[in-house]
Each structure stands twice: as structure tokens, then as C-alpha cells.
Amino acid sequence: MTDITIIGMLMEHWISIIGIIIGGICIAVGVHFVPVGGAPAAMAQATGIGTGTVQLAAGSGLTGLLAAGYMYMTLSAAGTPGISEIILICATGAVGAMIMISVTMLVGNWVYIYGVGVPPASAKKDYDPITGDPQAPYVAAGTVGQGMPTVCFVSGAIGGLLGGLGGSLVYCMLMWVNGDAAISSIFAIGVFLVNAVLPSYNIQGTIEGFHDPKFKRVPKAMLACFIASLLCGIIAVMIPGMSAFGGA
Amino acid sequence: MSESAETANQVDAKGIVVGLVGIYIAGISGIPYLAFLAGIGAIFATKMGADAVRRVCSYGIGTGVPSIGMLALGMGIISAMFGLALGKMYNVVFIGPIIGLVLALVIGFVVGSLANKIIKLNIPVMERCLTEIAGAGVLVLTGLSVMIAGSMDFVVISEKVITTGYIAPVFILGALGILHPFNASLGPDETQDRTLVHSLSCGAIAMVIGGVCSIAVIDPIAGIITIVIGLAIWYVTFTGFVKLVKRDAGAGYVGTGLLPPGAM
Numbered sequence: 352m353t354d355i356t357i358i359g360m361l362m363e364h365w366i367s368i369i370g371i372i373i374g375g376i377c378i379a380v381g382v383h384f385v386p387v388g389g390a391p392a393a394m395a396q397a398t399g400i401g402t403g404t405v406q407l408a409a410g411s412g413l414t415g416l417l418a419a420g421y422m423y424m425t426l427s428a429a430g431t432p433g434i435s436e437i438i439l440i441c442a443t444g445a446v447g448a449m450i451m452i453s454v455t456m457l458v459g460n461w462v463y464i465y466g467v468g469v470p471p472a473s474a475k476k477d478y479d480p481i482t483g484d485p486q487a488p489y490v491a492a493g494t495v496g497q498g499m500p501t502v503c504f505v506s507g508a509i510g511g512l513l514g515g516l517g518g519s520l521v522y523c524m525l526m527w528v529n530g531d532a533a534i535s536s537i538f539a540i541g542v543f544l545v546n547a548v549l550p551s552y553n554i555q556g557t558i559e560g561f562h563d564p565k566f567k568r569v570p571k572a573m574l575a576c577f578i579a580s581l582l583c584g585i586i587a588v589m590i591p592g593m594s595a596f597g598g599a
Numbered sequence: 600m601s602e603s604a605e606t607a608n609q610v611d612a613k614g615i616v617v618g619l620v621g622i623y624i625a626g627i628s629g630i631p632y633l634a635f636l637a638g639i640g641a642i643f644a645t646k647m648g649a650d651a652v653r654r655v656c657s658y659g660i661g662t663g664v665p666s667i668g669m670l671a672l673g674m675g676i677i678s679a680m681f682g683l684a685l686g687k688m689y690n691v692v693f694i695g696p697i698i699g700l701v702l703a704l705v706i707g708f709v710v711g712s713l714a715n716k717i718i719k720l721n722i723p724v725m726e727r728c729l730t731e732i733a734g735a736g737v738l739v740l741t742g743l744s745v746m747i748a749g750s751m752d753f754v755v756i757s758e759k760v761i762t763t764g765y766i767a768p769v770f771i772l773g774a775l776g777i778l779h780p781f782n783a784s785l786g787p788d789e790t791q792d793r794t795l796v797h798s799l800s801c802g803a804i805a806m807v808i809g810g811v812c813s814i815a816v817i818d819p820i821a822g823i824i825t826i827v828i829g830l831a832i833w834y835v836t837f838t839g840f841v842k843l844v845k846r847d848a849g850a851g852y853v854g855t856g857l858l859p860p861g862a863m
Contacts, residue, residue, distance in 0.1 A: 356688070389663065403663040533762045537676060537770070544673030545710070548666045553718045555661035575713040582706055586677050590684040596754045 360528075360589045368584040370524035375546040375580025377517030379572045382408055382550040383565075384510030385452065386503035389557045391495070395467045398474065398496035398503060398559045400459050408514060408547030409540075410455070411448040415515030416536055416543075418447025419522055423532075432523070441519040448515025449508050456499045456507050463498035471498030473559055480562050481505055496559070506560025518543050524584075529592030538590075542583045546576045604792055607650065611731055614647025615700070618738035622696050626751030631821035634749045635828050638809055641742030641773070642802035642832065648735030648777035649798030653791065655728035656781055660720065664785065667732060668778025672770055674710060675736025678703035680753070680761075683741070687753035695751055699737045707733025732777065739773040739802075743809045746825060749817040765812040772805035793843040796836050803833035 361368075385407055388399025400407060422443040426436045463469050472489035473479070474496040479486060481502045490496050499507065521542050525535035550572040558565050621640025625633050648671060656664045682699025686692045711729030714720045745751055747769070748759040760766050780797040781789070810825030845852055 357685070403666060405662070405666045405669050409669070531757070531762075533764070533766070534680070534757060537761060537766050538680070540770075541673040541676040544669045548662070548670040548673070549710070549713065549718065551662045551666055552660065552714050552720055556663065571717055571719070575717045578713055578717075579710055582709060583674075583677055586681045586702065586706075590677075590681050591688070592757075596687060 364588040367524040371584035372580045374517040374520035377513045378546040379550045379576035381510045381513030384506045395497045396494040404551035411452045412518045412543045414451035415444040415448030415518045419444030419519035437523045444519025445512045445515035449511040452511035469497040471500040503560045528588045531592035610650040614644045617643035626745045631749045631818040634746045635825040637742045637746040638806035641739045644735045644738030645776035645802035646798045649780045651728040651731035653781040658722045664782040665778045668774045671732040671736035672774040674706045674733045679737045679740045683753040703733040703737040743769045747813040759816045776801035796840045800836035
């Protein structure tokens with residue numbers, strides 16, 4: 352039992368720390384892509400999904416984690432996953448998170464269009480950067496847009512991809528360290544939340560996607576999340592799994 | 600935000616001291632019937648977190664109050680488990696909660712500085728409050744985990760709390776107790792005693808649910824003791840909260856019962 356030491360764990364698992372940092376930065380950038388509208392969007396007075404960053408990040412992150420965890424279980428039946436398996440696991444997690452965020456945006460748009468009766472439009476751009484559709488005539492007076500226009504939808508899907516990718520990468524790295532799915536997933540959620548909340552302060556709660564002027568603040572969030580993930584990563588890789596203590 | 604009856608230092612001192620004492624008595628004594636003390640520690644730690652949330656969120660952080668609670672528990676879970684694991688690694692189980700607490704305070708301070716210096720939120724109390732919230736997060740998580748498992752041993756906690764999945768309700772209920780009171784009470788007429796009584800009642804709900812989890816894990820009688828004490832605390836604090844709501848209701852209030860007669 353005394354042969355496990357902190358320094359030993361750090362020396363052995365430095366590559367996992369790098370993986371956790373990369374994952375954390377992916378999550379941080381992903382948050383900037385997701386059209387988060389907050390409370391104004393819930394009242395159809397701003398573009399985006401009508402809830403906060405944390406709820407969206409937690410939702411898509413957990414869906415991605417479930418997908419990644421299932422893939423990990425399937426692939427690890429043949430032995431400890433290597434790099435190619437980890438790519439597959441991260442891809443599965445990314446697709447899981449993309450499905451969740453896309454379904455949220457699609458159903459949200461149904462509610463905005465058929466329930467509230469507003470056309471999806473953004474007030475940040477005169478023309479949709481992807482379809483070229485004019486936006487200004489459809490923005491209701493006194494609001495800053497409503498619903499999810501095409502550009503926000505595409506941006507949100509990219510955000511889900513990055514978030515799911517980052518979350519699954521953190522999960523895989525932790526599984527390498529402790530080999531315990533329960534501990535790894537709860538730590539992955541912890542790292543995920545830290546890296547989702549810091550960028551949400553950076554965008555001050557709302558953003559429309561990559562066409563939003565606030566998107567230019569990404570480097571600040573990347574720097575902050577780099578430091579935060581480094582700290583979390585160093586601590587998380589020093590926690591051995593139960594098997595190291597001779598537990599079940 | 601009105602003036603505070605209890606200063607930040609008083610709330611923090613009570614939270615940390617009661618939190619740690621509760622966790623230590625429950626974790627070291629080895630008597631499952633004393634496990635509820637860790638829950639009481641967690642309730643005081645919840646109050647400490649809620650007071651810090653109240654101070655930092657009155658500046659308006661732009662993302663909604665819940666984000667800061669989830670941030671706290673995200674930092675808290677990693678530090679709490681590291682502390683417990685470190686204690687196990689070096690065979691000094693009793694240092695676990697203190698190591699976790701100190702580590703969380705450090706991470707909280709660093710993340711608070713990142714939010715202020717790099718992201719430029721420019722909230723003067725950000726560093727101090729995030730430090731306190733992270734510390735409260737660790738104490739709540741450790742307290743509820745120790746209460747459910749009846750031990751401070753990392754292996755026991757991983758087997759009985761994490762692998763069983765009870766960590767999920769502990770995580771969310773712990774976060775709710777910290778973030779919900781101010782989120783529910785905020786506004787120009789927010790008062791500190793009302794928010795903090797609300798946090799105690801949220802902490803008591805977490806304790807009751809933790810007690811339900813511990814029925815299957817440690818000992819049915821210990822679990823029932825925890826549930827009964829949690830319910831008693833919840834009843835006292837919740838009636839206290841209702842009283843303060845009536846006190847603070849500026850325009851008076853009219854009791855309508857469960858549903859007004861016309862809605863039946």
C-alpha cells in the first residue's frame with residue numbers, strides 16, 4: 352500500500368494531465384459555440400436556447416459521457432484501450448453530445464416557431480452567414496432576435512462536438528489512471544463543470560455562436576481554462592482507483 | 600441587499616469548525632449511529648457556501664446564480680476525493696478532510712483570481728467568495744459521503760458512495776443547498792437571515808436523502824436516525840423560513856391554502 356506515492360503517480364501519468372488540459376480547452380471553446388440565450392431567450396426576446404450555459408453544458412456533457420462510457424466498456428473488453436480506441440471513444444462522446452444539443456435546438460425551435468409564434472432570427476448579423484437570409488426584417492421590435500437561425504444551429508452542433516470530445520477525453524484519461532468507471536465519470540463531470548462555468552463568465556452568460564462579437568474573447572477563456580484544467584488534472588491523476596488499495 | 604446580522608467571518612468559522620468536527624466524530628468514532636453528525640456538519644457548511652454565494656452574486660455575475668454552485672462542487676469533488684485518497688495512501692485516514700479542504704481553498708482562490716484577472720469579471724469579493732464556496736463544497740461533499748458510508752476511509756467511500764451512484768444525489772443536492780437559497784431569495788428585499796435559514800432547510804433535505812441512501816449502505820437504524828434528525832431540522836428551519844418570508848412580505852400576505860377556491 353505504501354508503494355503508491357504522489358510523485359510516482361505524477362511521473363507515471365503526466366500524459367494524462369496533458370490529455371485533461373486538452374479536454375478542458377475543448378470544453379471551454381465548445382461553450383463559446385453553443386447559442387446560450389439565458390432567461391431572455393426563454394421569453395423569446397433573445398436568440399439562443401432559453402437556459403444557462405451550465406445546464407446546457409451539463410446536459411450535453413453528460414449525454415456525451417454516457418455515450419463515451421458505453422463505448423469504453425465495449426472496447427475495453429479486449430484489453431486496455433490504446434490511442435486508436437480513445438479516438439473512437441471520443442468520437443462517440445462527441446456524437447452523443449451533438450445529438451443532445453441538436454435535439455434541444457430543434458425542439459426549442461419548434462416551440463419558438465409553433466408555440467410562441469416567432470421566426471428564428473438573429474439581431475447580431477444583418478444576413479445569416481451560412482444561408483445569406485436577411486435577418487433584420489424578422490427580428491421582433493424591442494428584442495435582440497429569437498429562436499435558433501441556421502447559423503446558430505450549426506454553431507451549436509460544433510459546440511456539442513467540442514464539448515463531447517473534451518468530456519470524453521477527460522474521462523478516458525482518468526480511466527487510464529484509476530480504471531474505475533464511477534470515480535472517473537464523477538471527476539470528469541467535475542472537470543467539465545469547472546471548464547464550462549469559467550467560459551460562461553467570459554461570455555457573461557449569453558452568446559449566439561461563432562458569428563457573435565463576443566466569440567473574439569475565446570483566447571481569454573482558453574488561458575483561464577488551461578490553468579484551471581492543469582490544476583484539476585494534477586490533482587485528479589494523483590487519485591488512484593480502488594484496485595490500487597486492494598479493494599473490490 | 601440589507602446589512603448583515605452575521606459577518607462573513609462568523610459564518611465561515613461556524614461552517615468550517617462545525618463541518619470538520621461533525622465529519623471527524625462521524626468518521627473516526629466508527630459508531631454508525633453517530634453518522635448523522637457529519638450531516639449536521641454538512642448543513643453548516645451549506646450555510647457557509649450559501650452566504651458566500653449571496654455576497655458574490657449580489658454583484659450580478661451575468662450567468663445566473665446556479666453556475667457558481669456547480670463550479671464549487673466541480674472543484675470540491677476533486678479536492679474532497681483527493682484528500683480522502685491521500686489519507687489512505689499514507690495510512691493517515693484522519694488528515695483526509697483537512698487536506699481536501701485546504702486544497703479546495705487553494706483551487707477556489709486560483710479560480711477566483713482567474714475569473715477576476717484573466718476573464719476580467721472585476722468583482723472585488725470574487726477571490727474570497729470562490730475560496731469559501733469551494734471550501735463549503737468540499738465540506739458538504741465529504742460530510743454527506745461520510746454520513747452515507749459511516750467512515751472516512753477512501754476505499755469504503757468509493758465502494759459505498761461512488762460505485763453505488765449515491766454520489767450523484769450527493770453532488771446535486773449539495774450544489775442545490777449552496778446555490779438555491781440566494782437564487783430563490785434574490786432581489787432588492789433579500790435579507791441575510793432569510794437566505795441563510797433557507798440554506799439550512801436545503802441542507803436538511805440533503806441530509807434526509809443521504810439518510811435514505813445510508814439505510815442500504817451502513818445500518819438501517821443509523822439511516823433512520825439520520826432521516827428523523829434531518830426531518831426535524833428541516834421542519835424547524837422551514838417554518839422559520841416561512842415566518843421570515845411573512846415578516847419580509849412588504850405589502851402583507853393573504854393565505855390562500857393549497858389552491859384558491861375558484862381553481863378547484
